[in-house]
Amino acid sequence: MVLKIYSQIANESEKALLQFFGDNAVSFIDVDDFVSQIPEDDDSIEVRIHCPGGDVAEGWAIVDKLRATGKKIITVVDGVCASMATIVLLAGSVRKGYKNQRLLIHNTRFCDFYIENATAEDLEAKANDLRSEDNKILDFYVERTGADREVLSTLMKEERYISMQEAKDLGFITEIIEPISAISNTNKNKKNMSKKNLKDALNVLAQALGLSGAKDIELQTEDGQVLTVEREEGDPEVGDAASPDGEWLMPDGRTIIVSDGVITEIREAVPDGGEDVEALKAEIARLTAELESERSKGKSDEESAILAQVKAAGGKQWLDRVTTSNYVPPKPNLARKKEPVAEENVLEKELRERKERAKAHEAEKRKRK
Known part of the structure; x- marks a missing residue:
């Protein structure tokens, strides 16, 4: 069940006075009534806190009541968590806080409308009571957070708000709750690791059952890195699970593209020069x-003019007659002249x-x- 402490902590008389002026408070009796309504089969209590603090004695009574149930207590900082509300926070074994909230611890204070009637002895006795209460609270802080006592004592004296990250570093909370949008943005980055963890778990389970787990092949890329493909044998194919993501050039010239832990494309090798x-x-x-x-x-103009003259003189018959001769050429000179190479x-x-x-x-x- 969920218990919301969204107002200050007060005893019954203070609560009645606050309600008279239109305000509200949470008392020990409210928490006691809540605990009495928890079903027996419900083994956890979630306490959500947005509280400026309040009455010390009432706060301790609330913490003791919650811890006496023997149930797992989860506390969550929904808003401000100050003063006595930090004691309630530490009642939980699991303590969470939203990223942008704050926490405040400080030394106890004494407020009395009839202070003018007090003697020096009265004031000294009250001061001793306050110091004793400060030590009691400090002891509880050290026990539940594991933080250094001197560091916590200094923070109580400074009386300043600290961030959820500081609260986590000191041990007041065990987890910072990120906004859902931020979580969804990081899911993609964690996807490949989650798949790997699942595969490793399945392999361990298979080995425990005496079965052979899923095998991988490791391919060395052109630049010496390792591409892991979930395949027992054969060449990688589109659709095979693989890691890490990226475009990987293989020694045979192929390019394997991995996106979101899956091979989405395999490009064949291209000859050098790209052609x-x-x-x-x-x-x-x-x-x-x-x-x-x-x-x-x-033909060129000169060739056309020559052909026209031959045609006018009688054509091929004239050409055969004028080119026929009984002339016998001399024996050719063996030292042939090298012909010039025509320019390309x-x-x-x-x-x-x-x-x-x-x-x-x-x-x-x-x-x-």
């Missing part, structure tokens, strides 16, 4: 056809370079095989 050999061959064929086409296009045009040069690159890629591919 596909088949595409390069197709480009060479296209350029060759284009070159032949250029060569078969129309732009298209021929590009074609030659692409053929050389394709040949180099084919050689590289054969080496890899």
